C-alpha cells in the first residue's frame with residue numbers, strides 16, 4: 001500500500017488517538033530508512049530500532065540512567081554550567097562590540113550549545129569553545145559533518161524550538177518583576193513564570209521541532225477511524241497540521257500564548273492531550289520531554305533576562321521553514337544582543353576558559 005500511495009498521514013487528533021491508544025503497540029515499530037541502516041549501525045540507534053527486545057532494553061536504560069527526573073537532578077550541574085558558559089560567551093562578545101552590543105547568529109549559537117550539553121551529559125566531553133569565540137577551533141571543524149548527519153537523521157536541536165522574538169521585551173520586564181535584577185533566574189523560578197511557559201507551549205504548537213513523527217509501520221492488520229489498515233502500512237502523524245486544526249484552535253495560525261493561560265490552560269505538552277503533542281505520545285514518544293523542557297525554559301529565561309534582543313535593522317523574524325524532518329529554519333536568525341544586567345552578574349558566571 002505504501003509503495004502505491006506513500007505512507008498514511010494522520011492529521012487529526014481523533015485518528016491520532018486511535019493510533020496512540022488501541023493501536024499503539026501495532027504501530028510501535030519504525031520503518032527502516034537508509035540513514036538508520038548505514039549511519040545508525042543497522043538501526044542500532046534506538047530512535048530507529050524496530051520495536052522489540054533490543055529497543056525496549058535501550059529505551060529503559062536511557063530513560064532510567066540518563067533522562068529520569070532523578071538523573072536529571074544529579075546532572076543539573078552540567079546544564080547549569082553549560083548555560084553559564086553560553087551566556088558569558090555572549091556577554092564577552094557584546095563587550096568586544098563597538099556599542100556594547102554584538103551581532104550574533106543565534107540559531108547557530110544555540111545549536112552548538114545544544115551539542116555541548118548533550119555531549120557533556122553523555123560522554124563528559126564538550127566541544128571546546130562553547131559558541132562563537134572559538135568557532136574556528138579544531139572540534140568545530142567537524143560541525144559540518146555533524147550537521148549533515150543531524151539533517152539526515154531528522155534529529156532536532158533546541159535551537160529549532162526558539163523561533164520567536166516579538167515577546168522578549170515583555171518577558172524581560174516580567175522577569176525583572178518576578179526574579180529581580182540582582183540575581184540570575186534559576187530553574188526553581190520557572191514554575192512561577194506562567195507567561196514564559198505559555199510562550200514555550202505556543203511555540204511548540206506552531207513550530208513543533210519534530211513536525212512529523214518518525215515513520216511507523218503496522219506490524220499487523222488494524223482499524224483506524226473505521227478504515228481497515230493492512231499489515232505493513234507505513235504511517236506518520238503530522239503534528240504540525242494537527243496543531244493547527246481550526247476545529248480545536250481559535251485563530252489557529254496566530255501566535256497567541258495567552259490561550260495557554262485562559263481557554264487552553266488545561267492542555268499540557270507531554271503527550272496526554274493529543275490536540276498539542278510536540279513530543280508525540282505513547283510508547284515511541286520522545287523520552288527527553290523533561291530534559292527538553294528544562295533546557296528550553298531556562299535558556300530562554302536567561303537569554304531574555306540577560307540581553308535585549310533585536311533583529312538586525314528591526315526586521316521581522318523570518319519564520320520560513322526549510323526541508324527536513326526537524327523543521328529547521330530556512331535562514332539562520334541573526335540578532336543584536338545588548339546586556340541588560342550589571343556586569344558583575346555576567347562576570348560571576350562560570351568561565352569557559354577555566355573549564
Ligand code: HEM
Nearest residue numbers: 046047161209210213214278279280284285286287288292
Ligand atoms: C524540544 C525538544 C524536543 C522535541 C519537541 C522532541 C520531540 C520528539 C518527537 C516528536 C519524537 C518522535 C516520536 C514518534 O515517532 O512518535 C521524538 C523522538 C525521540 N526523541 Fe525527542 N524531542 C526533543 C528533544 C530531544 C532530546 C534533547 C533528545 C535526546 C536527549 C531526544 C531524544 C529522542 C529519541 C531517542 C526519540 C526516539 C524514541 C523512540 O523511538 O523510542 N529528543 N522526539
